[in-house]
Amino acid sequence: MSTTTSTAPGVGRDDLARLAEHWAEPRSLRAWFTTVDHKKIGRRYLVTAAFFFVLAGLSALVMRTQLARPESGVVSPQEYNQIFTMHGTAMIFLFATPMLFGFGNFLVPLMIGSRDMAFPRLNAFGYWVFLFAGLFMWASLPFGAAPNNGWFAYAPLNQVQHNPGLHMDVYALGLLFLGISTTSGAINFIVTALKLRAPGMSLNRVPLFVWAIVATAFMVVFALPALNADNTMLFLDRRFGTHFFDPSGGGNVLLWQHLFWIFGHPDVYIIVLSALGIVSAVLPAFTRRGVVAYSLIVLSIVAIAIISFGVWVHHMFATGLPQLSYSFFSAASTVITIPSGIQIFAWLATMLLGRLVLRVPLLFVIGFIVTFVLGGLTGAMFAVTAFDQQVTDSYFVVAHFHYVLIGGAVFPMLAGIYYWLPKITGRMYHEGLGRWAFWLTFAGMHVTFFPMHLTGLFGMPRRVYTYRSEPGWDGWNLVSTVGSYLLALGLLLVLVGVVHALRRGRPAPADPWEGDSLEWSTASPPEPYNFPVIPRVHSLHPAWDARTAESTTTGATAERVLSDGRRTLFTSELDARTERAVDMPESSFKPLVLAGALLVFFTAMLLAAYPVAVVAALVVAATIAAWLWPPRRPDEELGVAS
Amino acid sequence: MTTGPGPHTRLAGGLLLWYGVLGGAVAWAAHLLVAWPLDELTCAAGREHVSAVPLWLAVWLAVVIPGVVTVGSLLVATLVWRRTARASSAGAEDRAVDRSRMLAVVGVWANLLFLTIIVLGGVAVLVFPPCQG
Ligand code: HEM
Ligand SMILES: [Cu+2]
Numbered sequence A: 001m002s003t004t005t006s007t008a009p010g011v012g013r014d015d016l017a018r019l020a021e022h023w024a025e026p027r028s029l030r031a032w033f034t035t036v037d038h039k040k041i042g043r044r045y046l047v048t049a050a051f052f053f054v055l056a057g058l059s060a061l062v063m064r065t066q067l068a069r070p071e072s073g074v075v076s077p078q079e080y081n082q083i084f085t086m087h088g089t090a091m092i093f094l095f096a097t098p099m100l101f102g103f104g105n106f107l108v109p110l111m112i113g114s115r116d117m118a119f120p121r122l123n124a125f126g127y128w129v130f131l132f133a134g135l136f137m138w139a140s141l142p143f144g145a146a147p148n149n150g151w152f153a154y155a156p157l158n159q160v161q162h163n164p165g166l167h168m169d170v171y172a173l174g175l176l177f178l179g180i181s182t183t184s185g186a187i188n189f190i191v192t193a194l195k196l197r198a199p200g201m202s203l204n205r206v207p208l209f210v211w212a213i214v215a216t217a218f219m220v221v222f223a224l225p226a227l228n229a230d231n232t233m234l235f236l237d238r239r240f241g242t243h244f245f246d247p248s249g250g251g252n253v254l255l256w257q258h259l260f261w262i263f264g265h266p267d268v269y270i271i272v273l274s275a276l277g278i279v280s281a282v283l284p285a286f287t288r289r290g291v292v293a294y295s296l297i298v299l300s301i302v303a304i305a306i307i308s309f310g311v312w313v314h315h316m317f318a319t320g321l322p323q324l325s326y327s328f329f330s331a332a333s334t335v336i337t338i339p340s341g342i343q344i345f346a347w348l349a350t351m352l353l354g355r356l357v358l359r360v361p362l363l364f365v366i367g368f369i370v371t372f373v374l375g376g377l378t379g380a381m382f383a384v385t386a387f388d389q390q391v392t393d394s395y396f397v398v399a400h401f402h403y404v405l406i407g408g409a410v411f412p413m414l415a416g417i418y419y420w421l422p423k424i425t426g427r428m429y430h431e432g433l434g435r436w437a438f439w440l441t442f443a444g445m446h447v448t449f450f451p452m453h454l455t456g457l458f459g460m461p462r463r464v465y466t467y468r469s470e471p472g473w474d475g476w477n478l479v480s481t482v483g484s485y486l487l488a489l490g491l492l493l494v495l496v497g498v499v500h501a502l503r504r505g506r507p508a509p510a511d512p513w514e515g516d517s518l519e520w521s522t523a524s525p526p527e528p529y530n531f532p533v534i535p536r537v538h539s540l541h542p543a544w545d546a547r548t549a550e551s552t553t554t555g556a557t558a559e560r561v562l563s564d565g566r567r568t569l570f571t572s573e574l575d576a577r578t579e580r581a582v583d584m585p586e587s588s589f590k591p592l593v594l595a596g597a598l599l600v601f602f603t604a605m606l607l608a609a610y611p612v613a614v615v616a617a618l619v620v621a622a623t624i625a626a627w628l629w630p631p632r633r634p635d636e637e638l639g640v641a642s
Numbered sequence B: 001m002t003t004g005p006g007p008h009t010r011l012a013g014g015l016l017l018w019y020g021v022l023g024g025a026v027a028w029a030a031h032l033l034v035a036w037p038l039d040e041l042t043c044a045a046g047r048e049h050v051s052a053v054p055l056w057l058a059v060w061l062a063v064v065i066p067g068v069v070t071v072g073s074l075l076v077a078t079l080v081w082r083r084t085a086r087a088s089s090a091g092a093e094d095r096a097v098d099r100s101r102m103l104a105v106v107g108v109w110a111n112l113l114f115l116t117i118i119v120l121g122g123v124a125v126l127v128f129p130p131c132q133g
Helices: A013-023 A029-034 A038-067 A077-112 A120-138 A167-195 A208-240 A253-287 A294-310 A323-335 A337-353 A360-382 A385-391 A395-425 A431-457 A474-504 A546-551 A590-606 A610-628 B007-013 B015-044 B055-089 B095-127
Strands: A567-571 A578-583
Touching: A038 A077, A038 A120, A038 A395, A038 A474, A077 A120, A077 A167, A077 A208, A077 A253, A077 A395, A120 A167, A120 A590, A167 A208, A167 A590, A208 A253, A208 A294, A253 A294, A253 A337, A253 A360, A253 A395, A294 A323, A294 A337, A294 B015, A294 B095, A323 A337, A323 B015, A323 B095, A337 A360, A360 A385, A360 A395, A360 A431, A385 A431, A395 A431, A395 A474, A431 A474, A590 A610, B015 B055, B015 B095, B055 B095
Parallel strands: none
Antiparallel strands: A567 A578
16 A cells, blocks of 8 residues: 655655755754754654653652551651652643643644644754753752642742742742743644645644644643743742732732633643544544544534633632632533543544454553543542532542543553554554553553542542551552552553664554554655655545545646755645745754753742843843844855846 | 635635634633623622622623624524535535535534533523622
C-alpha cells in the first residue's frame, strides 16, 4: 500500500535533491541548539515532559512510602508539603500539558499535510522556555525551597506572613515563566491549523486530533491570563507589599480562588480533551474504520471547551455564595457530562462496528475507557451535595481525580506513544514487552487508587503527612503503596520498551498500522521536509483514499512540490483553498538566547537581585528586537544588484 | 464552481451561519456573566433591586433574553442544515456545502445543549428567591 518516499514518484530527482538541500540540518552541536524542525522539537517536548513525569512519579513514591504505615518518619511534615505540592504542580503543568504539546508539535503539521508549524522559531523558543521553567521549579526542591501550599496554592496561606521563605515565590515566578511557553505554543497551534492545511482539507476533513489540539489551544489562550494575573498579584503581594489578597488592606481572599479556578477548571479539560483526541486518532487503525459520528465528536469537543469556562464556581461550593448563583453553575456542570458521554459512546460504537486488532495501543485505549468512566462516576457522586460535604478534602477526592487524570490522560498518552513510536523513531516496539507494561500499569493503577476511595470514606483527610493507626486505614494504605510500586514497575517497562525499540527494534515501514491520517503517508521517521509533494486531500481519511494518494504521484503539480526554497503552502481557513507559498525560517540561535535571558531574569527576580534582572530584561528586549528586525533581502546578501 | 454565490450559499457561508453555530454558546456565556454577578453583587450589597428593577426580574430577564437568542440560533442552524441537505442531494461535490453542513449539524446539537443549560438555570430562578444563603 505504502511506498517509501525516498523514490517518491511524482517528484523529479533534482526536485528531491533541492528539497533535501533546503531543509537539511547538519548533525552538529550548533544544529542541535538552533533547530526549528517541529519533529525534533516535538520529540524534545515528549522526552522532557517524560523526565518531569519521572521526577513527579518519584515524589509520589516517596509519599506512598511515607503513608504505607501509620506514624512513619520517612520525611518530615515540611518535606511532605513540598513533595506533594511539587508532585501535583509538576504533574499538571510540567508533564500533562507539555506532553500533549509534544504530540501536537510532532503530529499536527504531519496530519494536516504541512512542512512545519506556522512559527517554527517561536516553537523552538516555547520548548526552551518550558525546559528552563521546569528546571527552575524543580531546582528549588533540593534547597528545601519548593512550593509547599498545594497545587492550587490558596490565599491567604500563600501570603508572606503565613508562608515566609522562597516557596511561593518559586511557584508564582515559575508558573509565570512557564506560561510564556504555553501561550506561544497555543498561538502557534491555532495559526498552523487554520492556515497550513493541505489543499482540500476543509473543516469537515480535519482529523479529530487536530480539532482537539486547536480547541485546547483556544482554551489555553483564554484561561491562562487568569492564572498569570493571579500569580502576578501574588508576587506583588509577597515581595512589594500590595494587598490584592489581604482583607486587612482592602484585598479579597476569594479573588485568588475565582481567578485560579477560572483557569483551573478548564485546565483539567485542556489536559483531558487533547488526550481524548489521541484516542480518536488511534482507534481507526485498530478497528479498521473511521470513528463513528464525526460531527458529533467535533460538537462535543467545541462544547466541552466552551462549557468548561462556565463552571469554575463548582470548586467553591463551600464559600457561602447565594443558592441562586450556585444553581447557574450546577446546571452547566451537570450538562458537561453529555458531550463527554457522546465521545465515549461514539468510540464504543466504533469498536462494535469495526474489526478489532488487539495490539498494545488498543489495550491502553480500553484501559482508558474503563478507568475514565469509573472516575466520571465518582465525579457525578459529588453532585449530590450531602455526599460532597462528606468526602470533600478526603482521600476519596484523591482517588477520584487520579482515576480521571491517569485514566483520562496518562493511558491515552501511553496508547499514543506505542502507536506513533514507529513514526517518531522509525522502529517497531516489542509487542510482548508492551503487553506486560499495559497489564502492570493497569493493575497497579487500580490497586493504588481504588483503596483510596475507602480510606476517604473512612475519613482519612488528604494532604496529611502521617496518620494515627485507625481501624480500616492501615491495611488499605499498605495496599495502595504496594499498588504504587506495581504502577511504577509498569511505567518502567514502558521506558524499557522505548529503549529496546530504539536499540533493537525492527525498522518500521512507512505505515505499519494502515492508519487513516496523513502522517502515515510520510517516511518513518519523516524526512525534514515531511512531504515531497504536499498532498491534495479528498476525504476525511486521506491515507485510505486513492485520490489523495494519486495527488502526490501522477497528480503532483509544481505548486505542491515547492522545491525552490524552504517553503510550504498557505490555504484558506475554512475550505483550505490554495492561497500562496510562504517561506519558512532557517534555524537560529535567537530562541535559545531569548529563553536563556528570561531564565536569568526570573532567577534574578526570585533572588531579589534586581540590577541583574534589569540587565536581563534589556537583553530580552534586544533579542526580541533582533528577532523581529526585517531580514536582508537575499539578493543584497549575495551582493547582486537587482 | 465559477458561478457567483446564490442566496442559499451565502446563507451557508456567511455571518448567519456563524450565528447558527456559535449563537447559543455566546448567549449562554452572556447569561452566565450577567445573571451570576447580578445576583452575587446585589445580594452582597444587601439590596433586592437593581436600579429600581426588582432583582428577581433582572435575573429573569438575564435568563429569558439569552434563551430567545439561542432559540433563534437553533432555527438558523436547522435552516442551513435543510438547505445544505437539498444542495448536496442535488449532486456535485462542493467543499463549501459539505463544510456548512457539518457546521450546521454541530450548531443544531450545540444550541440544544446550551438551551438546556439556560433553561435549567432558569428553573432555578423560579425555585430560589434571589438572595437565599
Ligand atoms: C504515577 C502514580 C501516582 C501516584 C502514586 C500518585 C500519588 C498521589 C498521592 C498519594 C497524592 C496525595 C497527596 C496528599 O494528599 O498528601 C497525590 C496528589 C496529587 N496528584 Fe498524584 N499520583 C500519581 C500520578 C499522578 C498524575 C499522573 C497526576 C496528573 C496528571 C497527578 C496529579 C496529582 C495532583 C494534582 C495531586 C494534588 C496535589 C495537591 O493536593 O496539591 N498524580 N498523588
Ligand atoms: Cu472543575
